[in-house]
Amino acid sequence: MTGLTIAAARTSDQVDADLASALAAIVGADNVLTEFEARRAYAHDRLPFANFRERAGKLAGVVPRLVVRPGSAAEVQAVVKLARAGRVELIPFGNGSGVLGGTIPLHREVMVDLRRLDRIVALNPHDAMVTVEAGMNGAVFEQALNAEGFTTGHFPQSIEISTVGGWAACRGGGQASSRYGKIEDMVIGLKAVLPDGTPLEIRPVARRSVGPSVRDLLVGGEGAFGIITELTLRLWRLPEAERGVVVALPSLEAAWEAARRIMQAELRPTVVRIYDARESADRTEGLDQFKTKPILAILVFSGSEPMLGAEQRAALDIIASVGGEVAPDGPFHHWKENRYVAYSQKWQAAGYYNDTVEVTGNWSAIPGMYAAMSAAVHAIYPQIHFGAHWSHVYPEGACQYMTIRLPPMDEAEALPLHAKLWEALQSLALEQGGSIAHHHGVGLFRNPWIKAELGAGHAVLQAIKDALDPDNLMNPGKLGLRPATGAVDVRHG
Numbered sequence: 001m002t003g004l005t006i007a008a009a010r011t012s013d014q015v016d017a018d019l020a021s022a023l024a025a026i027v028g029a030d031n032v033l034t035e036f037e038a039r040r041a042y043a044h045d046r047l048p049f050a051n052f053r054e055r056a057g058k059l060a061g062v063v064p065r066l067v068v069r070p071g072s073a074a075e076v077q078a079v080v081k082l083a084r085a086g087r088v089e090l091i092p093f094g095n096g097s098g099v100l101g102g103t104i105p106l107h108r109e110v111m112v113d114l115r116r117l118d119r120i121v122a123l124n125p126h127d128a129m130v131t132v133e134a135g136m137n138g139a140v141f142e143q144a145l146n147a148e149g150f151t152t153g154h155f156p157q158s159i160e161i162s163t164v165g166g167w168a169a170c171r172g173g174g175q176a177s178s179r180y181g182k183i184e185d186m187v188i189g190l191k192a193v194l195p196d197g198t199p200l201e202i203r204p205v206a207r208r209s210v211g212p213s214v215r216d217l218l219v220g221g222e223g224a225f226g227i228i229t230e231l232t233l234r235l236w237r238l239p240e241a242e243r244g245v246v247v248a249l250p251s252l253e254a255a256w257e258a259a260r261r262i263m264q265a266e267l268r269p270t271v272v273r274i275y276d277a278r279e280s281a282d283r284t285e286g287l288d289q290f291k292t293k294p295i296l297a298i299l300v301f302s303g304s305e306p307m308l309g310a311e312q313r314a315a316l317d318i319i320a321s322v323g324g325e326v327a328p329d330g331p332f333h334h335w336k337e338n339r340y341v342a343y344s345q346k347w348q349a350a351g352y353y354n355d356t357v358e359v360t361g362n363w364s365a366i367p368g369m370y371a372a373m374s375a376a377v378h379a380i381y382p383q384i385h386f387g388a389h390w391s392h393v394y395p396e397g398a399c400q401y402m403t404i405r406l407p408p409m410d411e412a413e414a415l416p417l418h419a420k421l422w423e424a425l426q427s428l429a430l431e432q433g434g435s436i437a438h439h440h441g442v443g444l445f446r447n448p449w450i451k452a453e454l455g456a457g458h459a460v461l462q463a464i465k466d467a468l469d470p471d472n473l474m475n476p477g478k479l480g481l482r483p484a485t486g487a488v489d490v491r492h493g
């Protein structure tokens with residue numbers, strides 16, 4: 001039953017005392033949360049729709065039955081075995097920074113909060129690898145590596161509010177993806193607990209040719225195929241130097257063309273960010289270059305000096321050939337200082353309906369995709385705030401990251417508009433041959449489109465899920481997979 005008010009959930013709440021004491025026998029009583037308010041904090045992640053609901057005193061899903069906080073892989077395994085024996089549904093929880101509802105309980109799930117698994121297990125500079133427990137905070141992890149002179153190169157905007165396990169489970173991407181790759185390029189090995197309690201180890205080895213990648217059931221598995229307890233990631237030395245360059249370009253077409261040619265020339269800038277006219281204008285006020293060349297791009301180059309300089313020169317030659325010119329570096333410093341700020345919170349708190357949607361398109365599709373999406377959202381609500389940037393680029397194409405914002409209005413008017421906006425953006429991504437998701441994952445909010453995205457591949461995923469988790473206990477109803485019987489349907493409340 002969706003649309004339940006928080007007050008009604010509180011009144012009808014009952015704690016499962018037997019289950020709580022069985023879990024306490026594994027993790028200690030302090031690590032089983034039974035109080036209503038403590039559990040309610042886990043009823044949402046950063047899914048904007050859940051936020052809109054809570055603003056109106058309602059839940060998107062339900063309040064979890066209990067929260068358990070294991071402190072070791074052995075405890076995770078014992079919790080999973082207990083849950084399997086008692087047919088208890090579980091949701092692995094990193095830090096709840098997901099924006100698609102991946103950790104929202106929909107039935108009677110117990111949350112498995114992994115944040116006590118927070119240690120670096122081994123640093124192996126010789127083989128360029130680091131092994132870390134899955135619940136370690138991303139920023140704490142990166143700072144610890146920096147102190148030793150290393151980095152993983154994974155810098156999601158949410159680094160301060162997410163865990164390493166969450167990065168892998170959502171198949172995420174960081175701001176430096178054009179140099180260091182996305183999380184799937186970084187995970188060399190992992191340890192996990194499968195839905196029946198079996199421990200799984202993908203040994204960290206440079207490469208293997210031994211059938212399909214079992215690792216990728218977990219990397220991108222969003223907690224539906226098991227709980228990741230440990231990861232081994234690729235390690236890099238901190239770059240000797242880093243240089244940010246701000247560029248003014250005459251048009252979006254010129255900017256896309258430059259990014260395409262830079263990537264196809266095998267250059268590896270650390271960061272490439274192209275902003276549409278709306279987002280450029282917000283960041284370039286008072287800068288003369290942008291009066292005639294209104295499109296902003298920020299590039300960052302890093303590494304050892306001779307390589308960095310050569311890469312920068314080659315990239316700037318390409319930019320000059322499409323009519324771009326170097327501009328003052330204020331927008332680079334502004335981006336750098338604010339790169340981990342979560343802007344959505346500010347808009348939600350002021351009553352706006354702010355959301356972001358990231359999709360992937362190939363270079364040949366990007367111009368049509370952007371034009372069609374911009375036209376579609378304006379047709380749905382002419383006064384909408386719509387802005388886009390392209391912040392992950394590849395030889396083949398790019399991620400188009402869009403912000404959509406409706407002004408404060410009644411929830412009954414806003415939610416149908418919000419649903420139409422999502423429908424338009426996701427359907428157009430598919431129509432243009434792109435992907436519905438670049439790095440935020442699927443959670444529950446992308447359930448309506450995942451079958452169209454994956455085709456027969458989705459039935460393959462469901463068959464694997466059924467084989468590994470016949471009682472459908474591990475994060476049911478996410479990734480468009482079969483929900484638990486009687487579960488809440490979040491989109492139709």
Ligand SMILES: Cc1cc2nc3c(=O)[nH]c(=O)nc-3n(C[C@H](O)[C@H](O)[C@H](O)COP(=O)(O)OP(=O)(O)OC[C@H]3O[C@@H](n4cnc5c(N)ncnc54)[C@H](O)[C@@H]3O)c2cc1C
Binds near residue numbers: 098099162228341478
């Ligand atoms: C302001 C903001 C900016 C963001 N920027 C980025 C960005 O730049 N790049 C990016 O990739 N994402 C971004 N995100 C999305 C989000 O932060 C990422 O998806 C992040 O990886 C989620 O990590 P988490 O630890 O918070 O996971 P959670 O939100 O707790 O969980 C997400 C999903 O992963 C599963 N899960 C979590 N931990 C495990 C585990 N150990 N084993 C198995 N399953 C697990 C959960 O069950 C759930 O399905 C952003 C979010 C916000 C709010």
